[in-house]
Amino acid sequence: MPEGKIIKALSGFYYVLDGSNQITQCRGRGIFRKNKITPLVGDLVVFQAENDLEGYIMEVLARKNELVRPPIANVDQAILVFSAVEPDFSTLLLDRFLVLIEANDIEPIICISKMDLTSESIREQIENAVKHYEAIGYKVIMTSTIQELGIEELLPLVENQISVFAGQSGVGKSSLLNVLRPDLELKTDDISSHLGRGKHTTRHVELIKVGSGLIADTPGFSSLEFTDIEVEELSYCFPEIYKAGADCKFRGCLHTSEPKCAVTQGVESGEIQDYRYEHYISFLEEIKDRKPRY
Known part of the structure; x- marks a missing residue:
């Protein structure tokens, strides 16, 4: 069965582009709904073409991100x-x-x-x-x-x-x-x-x-909340803070008020921009205040 990439999803149909630049309008298999699999634009899929224009998505291949x-x-x-x-x-x-x-x-x-x-x-x-x-x-x-x-x-x-x-x-x-x-x-x-x-x-x-x-x-990001980011992970998303954090005295330093913190020293010396650090602290508080999900 051929493979392709979903380039558009609209009204329950998925438009799959294959290696020969042919676009096939596909529906998802019923089992996807049962297994809570939702094909996404950008997905690599295996599909079965009923004819030149219509087919079914048989399998969604592993994603590297979503x-x-x-x-x-x-x-x-x-x-x-x-x-x-x-x-x-x-x-x-x-x-x-x-x-x-x-x-x-x-x-x-x-x-x-x-x-x-x-x-x-x-x-x-x-x-x-x-x-x-x-x-x-x-x-x-x-x-x-x-x-x-x-x-x-x-x-x-x-x-x-x-x-x-x-x-x-x-x-x-x-x-x-x-x-x-x-x-x-x-x-x-x-x-x-x-x-x-x-x-x-x-x-x-x-x-x-x-x-x-x-x-x-895209229609844009409808949510800009940090729902899936934990406090320990936030510094990874600020490259200069993550890099400086390697020299902090304590492992697990959150760079707020810990002694001998290389990040706060970097802010004081001007190596890390004040506003970037302020945004980091603001986002950290936002994540800490997030309501727990059960």
């Missing part, structure tokens, strides 16, 4: 799109996204959009933040779809990868995809002046072919 909201599997990298303005750039929100992506073992790429709309002072603030994130080891690209800034830098990064575009609504994810693949003509909406944020324009998860890669345009 996101729940948006529902997608086997993601290689997340392109975190944050606008410089409209809505304003926020390191707090960016760090929240980075933690969620790092916790799922997905490679993050930071993409700052709408650079053409920045004033000189805002541009300077953004460039300072970019230096900090690049020093940690993150790949950062500043883009403008109007000026086509950063597009040539972004295109090679999506080759042969499954990438997910993520970020709050209104930051220009669909506009970026339209520039990467102009024939898409994805619907984009202006910022709602009443709400100060974008209106949702993407309704379902779908993998879109861009060059030799696949990009998921």
Whole structure:
């Protein structure tokens, strides 16, 4: 039986792309529901084609990772799109996204959009933040779809990868995809002046072919809560804190008020940015205050 990749899920149907670029509309087997298996966009599957257009998914192969909201599997990298303005750039929100992506073992790429709309002072603030994130080891690209800034830098990064575009609504994810693949003509909406944020324009998860890669345009993260991250795991999601933590005196140091903590020393010396540490402490408290699940 042939294998393929689910590139779209809609109304109980799964659209499977096989090695010869043929797309087959499939249904899941009834046993999947019984065994509580939900095929996801990005899943590698074994399917049986009833004819050229219709078939059944027989088996969902092992996943290397999965996101729940948006529902997608086997993601290689997340392109975190944050606008410089409209809505304003926020390191707090960016760090929240980075933690969620790092916790799922997905490679993050930071993409700052709408650079053409920045004033000189805002541009300077953004460039300072970019230096900090690049020093940690993150790949950062500043883009403008109007000026086509950063597009040539972004295109090679999506080759042969499954990438997910993520970020709050209104930051220009669909506009970026339209520039990467102009024939898409994805619907984009202006910022709602009443709400100060974008209106949702993407309704379902779908993998879109861009060059030799696949990009998921998603309806966005409907939940940004740290439901599956434990306090001991949080430092793994802050690379510079995790690296400094290796030199702490006590094993299991949470880098709050413990003596001879290399992380707090790193903050004092300026090696770790104050705001990154403040976000770490804030997220740590949030996880500690989380209601237990039974």
